[in-house]
Amino acid sequence: QVQLVQSGAEVKKPGASVKVSCKASGYSFTTFDIHWVRQATGQGLEWMGWMNPNSGHTGHAQRFQGRLTMTRNTSMTTAYMELSSLRSDDTAVYYCTCRYATGAIAWGQGTLVTVS
Amino acid sequence: EIVMTQSPDSLAVSLGEKATINCRSSQNVLYSSNNKNYIVWYQQKPGQPPKLLFYWASTRESGVPDRFSGSGSGTDFTLTISSLQAEDVAVYYCQQHYITPWTFGQGTQVEIK
Secondary structure (H helix, E strand, O other), rough: OOOOEEOOOOEEEOOOEEEEEEEOOOOOOOOEEEEEEEEEEOOOOOEEEOOOOOOOEEEOOOHHHEEEEEEEEEEOEEEEEEEOOOOOOOOOEEEEEEEOOOOEEEEEOOEEEEEO | OEEEEEEEEEEEEOOOOOEEEEEEEEEOEEOOOOEEEEOOOOEEOOOOOOEEEEEEEOEEEEOOOOOOEEEEEEEEEEEEOOOOOOOHHHEEEEEOOOOOEEEEEEOOEEEEE
C-alpha cells in the first residue's frame, strides 16, 4: 500500500534552513502529487504547498513565498521540502501527504522541526 | 481560498452515545464531472499524524469501525460516531482537496462526558 516515510527530527537556529525528506513506496512515485502540511504544537493543520513529481512543477501558499522549495529525486522516489529563513514560529511537525487514485490521502509520520 | 468551518469546537459525549460533528465549506466542493465531494475526515490523537477516516465525504477507509459514518454534499458535511467508545477521544478534522490551497477545519475535540 502507499507508504510515506519521512526523515528524523531537526533542531535549527533562527535564520537557518531545514530540508525534510519523504520517501514514497507502494505506488508509482511520479503518478500523484506530493503535498506538504505542517502543524504547530496544539494547533491545527496548515497546507504549505504541492509538487508534481513527474514534472517538478510546484505551487505554494502565499505566506511561504520565497522561503519554500520543493524538489524530488525520482530514482530514489523521494520528495524534499526545504524551508529557509527559519523563525521560531516555524517550529512545527511537518508532514508529506499524497492523494492517490482511490481518492484517499496518505500521510507520512511527521518530522518535528524545532527552531531555537 | 475555501474556508472550512467545523462545529462545535469541542463536545463531551457519554460512552455509548452519539457524537455529531459538522463541517461547512465556503464554496461547493462537489465536482460535477465525477459527482464526488472532495472532502476527507481525519482523527488525530496526541503525538500521531492524522488518520484518514473517510474520503469522498462518505467512503470509509479500510479498518475504520462502522460506528463512524460520513455524509453530506456540496457545502455541508457531517461526521457521526453512533456509539462513542473510549478510544474515540481525539481531535477530528475535515479537509477539502477540491482546489489548492487545501484547507482544513479548525478541529473538533471529542471527549467523554
